[in-house]
Amino acid sequence: MGSLPERKPACTARPRVVLLCSPCMGHLIPFAELARRLVSDHGLAATLLFASATSPPSEQYLAVAAALPDAVDLVALPPPPPDLLPSSAPERARVELAVASNLPRVRELARELAADAPLAALVVDMVGVPARGVAAEMGVPFYMFFTSPWMTLSLFLHLPGIDAARAGEHRDATEPIRLPGCVPIHAHELPASMLADRSSDTYAGFLSMAKAVKGVDGILVNTSRDIEPAVGEGLGGLELPVHPVGPLVWTRPVGVDRDHDCMRWLDRQPRRSVVYVSFGSGGTLTWQQTAELARGLELGQCRFIWAVKRPHQSSTIGAFFGTQKGEDISLDFLPEGFMERTRGMGFVTQSWTPQTAILGHPSVGCFVTHCGWNSILESVTNGVPMIAWPLYAEQNMNAAMLEVQVGVAVRAKVGVDRFTSKEEVVSAIQRVIVGKEAERMRKRASELKDKVVHALSKDGCSTRTLAQIAKSWKCINRK
Structure with a gap:
């Protein structure tokens, strides 16, 4: 699982979705399951690109790779050269560099794949939004797969407005942040990137990432309305289609773990x-x-x-x-x-x-x-x-x-x-x-x-939602 699929005649090849995952194991697992479902349930082909931060790959990556069906092509992209960033650098910086340094390779692979089969979409996580130019060049829909809950995505999407309205540091706020349909978020519960000084590179990068999300065509979220009934609510003027397609959890063949x-x-x-x-x-x-x-x-x-x-x-x-x-x-x-x-x-x-x-x-x-x-x-x-x-x-x-x-x-x-x-x-x-x-x-x-x-059954709401997205990608592809 480290190379591109064998070439097939373009007339018989399935439309292919390319997925780009940053080097976060918590992202790779749901990305792998999303790719598996697109292939097995919705008639698409899938290539999952993993932007590595370490060499050799971790034990956890190898376990995911071993469990993926042959129909999903998992490709480990090379980690950034050591001289670009020391291993002692913050994890956030190493994650972002792993993706940014591989964008030329992502573009190259997308072109190679498009020569064999029509590309249906490019799907990235929140760190991969800078790959938008690749989707534009290939003329395919550009989606973000948000692997955390809706409440976190809602905070992320509202961050530019919160930043403009609030004075002082978020960590010093006495009033919680209240998002539609979510529990109040108190200062000590905020992600570390929001607890950092607002003048810091950490916070600036997080805010910039939140603003950049406006450039995607839609967002898939790894949740369901049974867990979070407010999915998609309260976005105001932010006209972004949000689609709950979860919960997507790691699926392994029945009985494969019984010998543990x-x-x-x-x-x-x-x-x-x-x-x-x-x-x-x-x-x-x-x-x-x-x-x-x-x-x-x-x-x-x-x-x-x-x-x-x-x-x-x-x-x-x-x-x-x-x-x-x-x-x-x-x-x-x-x-x-x-x-x-x-x-x-x-x-x-x-x-x-x-x-x-x-x-x-x-x-x-x-x-x-x-x-x-x-x-x-x-x-x-x-x-x-x-x-x-x-x-x-x-x-x-x-x-x-x-x-x-x-x-x-x-x-x-x-x-x-x-x-x-x-x-x-x-x-x-x-x-x-x-x-x-x-x-x-x-x-x-x-x-x-x-x-x-x-929700994940054949007639469940999450399955139907993903089926509609896959159908729209195929229709755009045919046009």
Whole structure:
């Protein structure tokens, strides 16, 4: 999965959608699923270009590549030359450079693909909007696929207006931002790019990106109206078609994950008794917080699966670009004797875990999550209540929405220095596993599961929406 498809006669080739994904694993997974659906359900061909930030590709990228059907062509674009930006540069800068440095290659590949089959559309994430010129040159529709929730997109689209109306720093605001149909967004819940000084390059880049979105022909959002009823509301004079096509979660062939050790361990556990703990492909805790979480799991005497990563003292996104084979796999950061004392009660792994399969197992009753949108959607589609432990990006906003509006999560309480105690770990797990509050969340999670599964069924609203978009791309292509 690193090369372009073989040439076919133009008269028999399907119209092809080119998708450009920035080097964010949280973007690649829904992009891969969108490409798969365009091919399998809507009669298009798909080439997914991944703008790499590291070489060789991460373990997570390789796992996605291995799971994609042959009909989807996944191409890893080369990372930027090291002399353009040091590896110590902020993740945001490295992400943007990975895309910008590959735009000439994207243009070249688009031309090559167009020689074999008609191009139907170019689809990018929010970082890929500068590729608009490629779509214009090829004469195809230019769409953005927003892989986070509608609430975040709404904030993003409203940012130029908020910026013009507000004085002072966003982080100092005493009044929350109120967007149509969304929970109020308090200052401490804003994404890091909005918490930065408004005179900084970080904030200026984020604002510029928000303004540039006006140049797209439409926006696909990885959500559904069952989760966010206000999708598309309150855009005012911003005439941008917004289409909810989710939740698109990672689909793997049935049974492919059954041989994983953790699945066999789950088979031996009672129904809804296991707490699954994972902070996504990029999230990291400090040494102190990792040890405190371990103490909480031990103190609560609960069954658990913990997809643990090596701590990072200065960053909550210490594994943002994924992990490489051969990295340190020792567990010396866990409390002494923890593994021995929890043997049989817990399952700890540092390797890749089949998260969707884990969340779909009847033994799992609770998910401790960083509130990355992919993880939330995987939990929702499997009817599993959550403990929200946000770390970065829009995750604090997601946590507020899950608890206040959707009703399928409780937020882990934080104390001094954003630290969560072992006692709070125990308390949060108890709230989600046992009692009336847990029963209410399970009922709500089950109802929501049924709705979103239907949204993605053959006659569901998300499937119909994507079918209409695919049909419009084919019609434009024929014209």
